[in-house]
Amino acid sequence: MNQIAVKEAPRSLKIRILRHNPHDPGSSPHLQTFELEEAESMTLFIALNEIRQTMDPSLQFDFVCRAGICGSCGMIINGRPGLACRTLTRNLPECITLAPLPAFELIGDLSVNTGKWMRGMSEHLETWVHQRDQDKADIDRLEERMEPDLAEKIYELERCIECGCCIAACGTARMREDFVGAVGLNQITRFRLDPRDERSDADFYSLVGDESGVFGCMTLLGCEDYCPKDLPLAAQIAFLRRRMAATGS
Amino acid sequence: MPKALSAWPARIDLLQSLSGLLLVLFIWAHMFFESSILLGEDAMYQVSRMFEGEPLFGKPYPLLVSAVGITVFVLVAVHAILALRKFPSSSRQYRQLHRHMGAIRHPDTALWYAQVITGFCLFFLVPTHLYTVITQPENIGPYASSDRVWSERFWIVYALLLLTVHVHAAIGVYRLAMKWYAPSGVNATRNRARLKLAMWCILGFFIVLGTASLLTYMRIGYQHADRAGERYVPAALHTEDS
Numbered sequence: 001m002n003q004i005a006v007k008e009a010p011r012s013l014k015i016r017i018l019r020h021n022p023h024d025p026g027s028s029p030h031l032q033t034f035e036l037e038e039a040e041s042m043t044l045f046i047a048l049n050e051i052r053q054t055m056d057p058s059l060q061f062d063f064v065c066r067a068g069i070c071g072s073c074g075m076i077i078n079g080r081p082g083l084a085c086r087t088l089t090r091n092l093p094e095c096i097t098l099a100p101l102p103a104f105e106l107i108g109d110l111s112v113n114t115g116k117w118m119r120g121m122s123e124h125l126e127t128w129v130h131q132r133d134q135d136k137a138d139i140d141r142l143e144e145r146m147e148p149d150l151a152e153k154i155y156e157l158e159r160c161i162e163c164g165c166c167i168a169a170c171g172t173a174r175m176r177e178d179f180v181g182a183v184g185l186n187q188i189t190r191f192r193l194d195p196r197d198e199r200s201d202a203d204f205y206s207l208v209g210d211e212s213g214v215f216g217c218m219t220l221l222g223c224e225d226y227c228p229k230d231l232p233l234a235a236q237i238a239f240l241r242r243r244m245a246a247t248g249s
Numbered sequence: 250m251p252k253a254l255s256a257w258p259a260r261i262d263l264l265q266s267l268s269g270l271l272l273v274l275f276i277w278a279h280m281f282f283e284s285s286i287l288l289g290e291d292a293m294y295q296v297s298r299m300f301e302g303e304p305l306f307g308k309p310y311p312l313l314v315s316a317v318g319i320t321v322f323v324l325v326a327v328h329a330i331l332a333l334r335k336f337p338s339s340s341r342q343y344r345q346l347h348r349h350m351g352a353i354r355h356p357d358t359a360l361w362y363a364q365v366i367t368g369f370c371l372f373f374l375v376p377t378h379l380y381t382v383i384t385q386p387e388n389i390g391p392y393a394s395s396d397r398v399w400s401e402r403f404w405i406v407y408a409l410l411l412l413t414v415h416v417h418a419a420i421g422v423y424r425l426a427m428k429w430y431a432p433s434g435v436n437a438t439r440n441r442a443r444l445k446l447a448m449w450c451i452l453g454f455f456i457v458l459g460t461a462s463l464l465t466y467m468r469i470g471y472q473h474a475d476r477a478g479e480r481y482v483p484a485a486l487h488t489e490d491s
Contacts, residue, residue: 079352102349171358174349175342206254211334215262218335219428221357234441235433241262242429248259 011038011094015047017059018099021108031097032056044084044098045073048110061110068228071163074101075110081165083228084110101168103177114164121180125207127187129197146195157190157236159229166233169222178212182223182233185214189236192243201247209244217241265331266425268324273418275321280455284462290391290469294483297389311386318383325375332368357427360420367417374410392473392481399470400477404463411459419452 013036020029034051045063052059064070066085073084076099078092089096104112121127131137146154166182167173173181188208191197208214217237224234282300286293300317301309337343350358381397382389388397398404423444432440473479 076352079354081353169353169355171346171349171361174345175337202254205259209254210258215258217428218361219357219424219431220355220361221427222353222355224431225355225357226353232433232437234427234431235437238427238429238431239433245259245263248254248256249263 012036013038013047013089014095015051016095016097017051017109018097019059019109020106021060022106023108038089042089044075044077044087044089044092044096047089048084048098059110060108062112069161071114071161074112074114074163074165074168074228075099076101076168081168081226083163083165086228101164103167103173104164112164114162117164117167118162118183121184122187125180125184125187127184127191129191129194130199130203131196132198143196150193150195154190154193157186157193157231160186160190160231161229163228165226165228166223169226171220171222172216172218176212176216179216180208180213182217182227182237184208185217185237185240186231186233188214189240192240201243205244205247208240209248214240214244261331261334265328266428268328268331269421270425272321272324272328273422275324276414276418277455280458280462284458286391286394286462286465286469290481291483291485293391293394294481297391300389301386311389314386314389315383318379318386322376322379322383325371325379329368329372336365361424364417364420364424367413370409370413371417374406374413377406378410390481391469392476392479395466395470395473396477397470398463398466400474404467404470407463407466411456411463415452415455415459419448419455422451423448 014033015036016031016033018029019027019032021027034055036047036050036055039046045066048059048061052061061075061084062072063085064072068083068086071083074081075084076097077084077087078097081101084098098110100106100110100112101114104114104117107113160183162183164183170179170181173179185208188204191199192201192204210216214237219234219237221234223237224232227233282296283293285296298304298309300314301311302313303309337346346362350362381403388394398407426444427441431437432444470477
């Protein structure tokens with residue numbers, strides 16, 4: 001006899017959110033619990049939108065792409081960093097605690113200013129292609145061809161969406177504010193690979209050859225384990241460490 | 250664009266890893282030599298005489314053991330000083346770290362913290378052991394060592410040392426591999442899991458080996474307690490005497 005599939009009753013989720021508005025002098029950090037019914041294939045992003053639309057329009061959180069590409073919705077989910085849009089509620093217990101990513105300036109509730117941090121890191125590490133006589137470059141000229149294998153390697157590292165999860169997962173970055181983190185070190189390995197960038201290893205050493213750079217990394221591996229894009233961060237940092245150690249010593 | 254380059258950060262990082270690796274290799278070799286007691290008192294006697302240079306010079310020179318002890322002490326000191334710079338250095342850093350660890354419950358961060366704690370314990374335990382080795386090198390042998398373990402109550406130090414040094418060493422080797430040659434490619438996750446499994450197996454092996462040796466020294470020390478201070482004479486010499 002054919003079994004009739006019986007759908008289980010949807011779970012009632014209790015979502016506790018760390019609320020705080022640093023721009024409001026009367027605000028103090030506190031947890032607020034929202035209850036909602038779990039839907040099929042519900043992500044945290046959908047749940048948060050439902051809360052904002054039906055329960056509390058003042059709830060602040062960021063999103064743009066809803067597809068794990070923009071890196072805006074990074075937050076702490078039950079103690080661990082992750083992207084709200086890529087986290088299915090069915091993989092979480094009924095009680096879910098959300099907090100903003102630490103190490104970044106708090107805008108309000110779950111919204112943090114990762115852009116400010118990333119820009120500071122980018123300016124510090126000069127994460128752009130450096131060429132001699134850059135000012136005289138002919139921008140109408142076609143770029144030199146690149147081997148597909150090399151382009152693939154660069155693209156693999158370029159997949160970083162700068163969501164900030166690696167910084168939030170890194171004990172070193174949490175202790176030492178000047179540490180550039182896996183996101184910064186990954187950028188350096190990316191530009192080091194790029195044949196259009198004319199910087200030498202000595203130039204890169206001057207940027208990351210100290211305790212705020214690659215030699216500050218304590219190999220805690222939180223970056224590798226919580227990167228939502230599964231970037232090979234540990235291998236990249238190990239490679240950079242070997243190159244920089246050979247350059248510096 | 251480039252700042253003035255300092256080679257020191259690179260050198261210090263290399264030296265910390267290299268000193269740690271040398272110390273791990275030393276402690277693992279040390280475990281095999283000290284556990285020779287499991288093969289019998291004669292075997293341990295031969296090993297201790299070997300390290301005093303008897304096979305090479307015709308008679309034992311305990312000072313050679315002191316020299317090795319001093320070398321190890323210097324290596325430990327260098328490694329400790331370099332590792333200290335990675336310890337949290339303020340109450341704010343400790344607070345941040347504990348809050349982070351409590352929330353994230355990340356296994357590899359916990360492994361590093363286990364190294365911080367065992368490393369701190371080793372600041373006290375290693376000098377205690379090395380002081381005896383350096384100042385009394387002649388008192389290493391089946392009876393002399395067993396008397397120290399049992400009659401002088403050194404088994405407490407050695408039990409703590411056994412646990413802390415092997416936890417520190419096994420985690421250290423795994424982290425050293427990840428630090429300099431983290432697996433890459435499609436099998437990176439599988440290879441990292443294998444590295445970690447190897448770490449636990451090595452740790453288990455040396456804890457079992459060390460515990461068996463320590464218990465043997467304790468048994469011999471207990472049986473020899475009423476004659477503590479007497480030195481071991483190999484069975485072959487007994488036969489020659491009689």
